[in-house]
Amino acid sequence: MRVRFVRAWQAERVSRQPLRLAILDATRLLEAAGVPSPRTDAELLAAHVVGVERTRLGLVPLVDAEVIDRYRSLVDQRAKRIPLQHITGVAVMGEIELAVGPGVFVPRPETELLLAWALAVLADVSTRPPVVMDLCTGSGALALAIAHARPDAVVHAVELEPKALAWARRNADTLAGQGDTPIRLHHGDVTDRSLLTELEGGVDLVVSNPPYVPEDAFLDPEVADHDPASALFGGADGLSVITPMISNIARWLRIGGALAIEHDDSNGGQVATLLRERRVFGEVAEHPDLAGKPRFVVARRVATEAEAARRA
Structure with missing residues (x-):
């Protein structure tokens, strides 16, 4: 035996x-x-x-x-060169896991820095539930990571592409089932002046990882062949979504409210200039990623349109 x-x-x-x-x-x-x-x-x-x-x-x-x-x-x-996240079916943002696959942009580690900045800003909003908007939410990465870290926040997430919105809804349902605060998903164009007018002047924080890649940029196969083009490209200079989006951000933010926009490493200075030219914004600052490349720009709403006009 x-x-x-x-x-x-x-x-x-x-x-x-x-x-x-x-x-x-x-x-x-x-x-x-x-x-x-x-x-x-x-x-x-x-x-x-x-x-x-x-x-x-x-x-x-x-x-x-x-x-x-x-x-x-x-x-x-x-x-x-199939993306690692498509093979495993998950991507990470902050403390959460997200389901990802064909039809939705795969969140990048660089965006973790924007998330950390956003949570630090929200730490100063402690006397009431903060109102947050995530524009071009894709898989829901930023919106859901913020809602997870700040269960008291009222988080709105906007996405134009139906396939991406379906991924965001799937992730939102999964995390809500695990006890996270539900977010409010909206199907819409972040450059539309009629979008979410009921939130005007009432938002504490706007974050966005919009389409920002210039059309002639060289991309790795994982990106070019698998991320949706609508989530990548922002016109010839990468600013075709960001430029009109800034006007909407201005009307949504309350005085003192903050914003952060991720951008291509070739156009960060231009994004900062666009914000400075809108005199309702102040405290404009550029932030690099871990490789030292320009990655996102932040600012605060410091004046009303009338006050800004007087300053001009």
């Missing part, structure tokens, strides 16, 4: 394979395919397959052959 048990244990051990070696093979494959972060993506896919945090992969030395086969299948997809 003992001999049979040992032989069965040995056979099972032989059928199991080192996960570390599979990750090394995957890293080489992804590097050859031109994936920007091959080791990171190889480890994230492995963590997804075995169901552990990336930092705990070392606790899973051996896995079944079927797990290796599944892992290699996902790595092959990533080598074809």
